[in-house]
Amino acid sequence: MLDDLELDNLEVSTLAKRPGVKWALATARGALPGWIADMDFPVAEPIRNALTEAVHSDLGYPVWDDGVTANPLVEAFVERMTTRYGYAPQPEHVRVFTEVIQALQAVLHVATQPGDAVAMHTPAYPPFVQTLEKMDRRLVPIPMVDTEDGWFFDADRLAADVAQHGCRALILVNPHNPSGRVFSRGELSALAEVAQRHDLLVIADEIHAELAYEPHQHVPFATLAPDVAARTVTLTSASKAFNLAGLRCSVADVAPACVRAALDALPPLLLGQPGSLGVFGTLAAWRHGESWLTEVRALLDRNRQLVAAGLPPAVRHHLPEATYLAWLDWRALGLGDDPAATLLTGSRVMLSSGPDFGPGGQGYARLNFATSEPVLTEILRRLREIGS
Template structure:
């Protein structure tokens, strides 16, 4: 059945972080949380689960493990065994578990920039030095990993932390680029920690490639972190999973819980099962809608915002906007105060990103249109 994703649903007074962060007259287009209703099949499954009156501590059932094994094979051609899955309350707890358990004190952590703020900050959580690896851009505005710089930075490094697909750039890594990254890490025996939370949202027929799926050697040196939370809009259920294929690495990784990373939400496990087993049709429609929103945004920027540049996102529902042509000191503050539109501030993603903002287009088209109209009016007279 076709979805009606144009309907705007009021999220005020629901405890929504996205809609509670700013006053009611501000249109929030910042945090990576879509303004679409959850797939009906997931809602139905949660309602059915609540017919049972017990909500105690839960563990993943064999059926969920098998569903994920089948999903990883059908989506990516990646053969994973059920025992190689570790369930977590979020991707970032997994990243921090890995750094704490697997990286020796004093060893640098390499992170590409710009990048998702918690990935930039996680090394400091464990007093580990961070090495920034800026992306390079070609004449077409495509972002690429500087392999030569990576090889120079890797000797002695404890981990390479990546976002694949990339947030905020919306970049989908090619198999060739991932292989180059993987080969460089293997040559230096460097652990790879790969945040692949946006793996299910790609545009223009692209396919996601988990870096660990490229070879058994890479699988043995990689912690892969995934979740249904972004694609299926269930982030509030706090459920994710790690794929760790080497038994020793898996044991050491799990030891990093230290009673800080607890068991997983009972409803989150239920929702994850149903999302990957039955949510494909819903996701296909949402993905098509997101791609249309992306294209609408790109056309609007070209025709109505000559001072803003955007490289077309290949993945995610997040647009990385270069506002340097507007001549503003602080674009995020300007649009918040003058347009009443809340965007993510560029410096959250890297020190050299003061002229950037990140815009979430994962919303009904009327909200996207309203946000752009407000931004356009705020720029009149500049």
């Protein structure tokens, strides 16, 4: 368990000494960080203990390198999916990667060709936008629409655009980054109908699934129906919910047989693989980190309410249904296409740049609110200054 006093008394002077990119880059620019998706909370004790034990005992080649023993993450992933969502992936379909972005790129590499069209909700996680550009895959946007009731998308427009552009794949980020939407079963079913009608491979990034707030419930895309699961590659990791990005470890349920065969045909170490510490840390998170996650989720729930109450009145924003990220519309304040640049110099707060999220990002900036209350309060105070 976390100590609430320890957590809510995290001081800037202490956090600024951290070597990670979140604080190091912001501190170098004289700003407070509200950008990259890392949390400031201490690592869960079971994870610390598991990593310490590994360091003190054996950092040699892991037993699963023998080519016979299964990576223990396979069983842990199947257990977690079954327990939390009632979905049991076939163990022989599971593959282990270093991170979700690597898995996405590997799947796109073996399952699509340069020039192929790929549909994805926009605005979108910047590394995914950059991946499509770098791999010469054509982005077909599924625009998220800002309504009085929150963020939605037009399924009929998606169907028409998929047909017009001859899409080969759909990248589904659910819960959605940056809007924080948790797509409903009805929305996912509409996506599934389009995917089936046009024979799309679905790559479902569900890395934020465990950070959904009540009453919102994450529905894994592969649980909709067996024929939907058969065309879906589900990507996840403990890195967001347990703040373990630096351990470089993720898991994929690669249900389509043709994609599995193509991945397995690659030279075995071409893509690299997670180290032992990534595996041990993820195992500890999934099997022993539940009380930590419950407490952190409560703190994040509190923080998203603080953001909603503490933003400048002219900034438009919908309370996120999941994640620790707030997607902020600064256009009414006339801060230009990239308000994060203005806020960095004017408010000394470092946010994620809206235009980096592709279509629909102009005039927006993303705020990471996964920090202690005093730090978040100061970030919001600085942001209000520019709106006054």
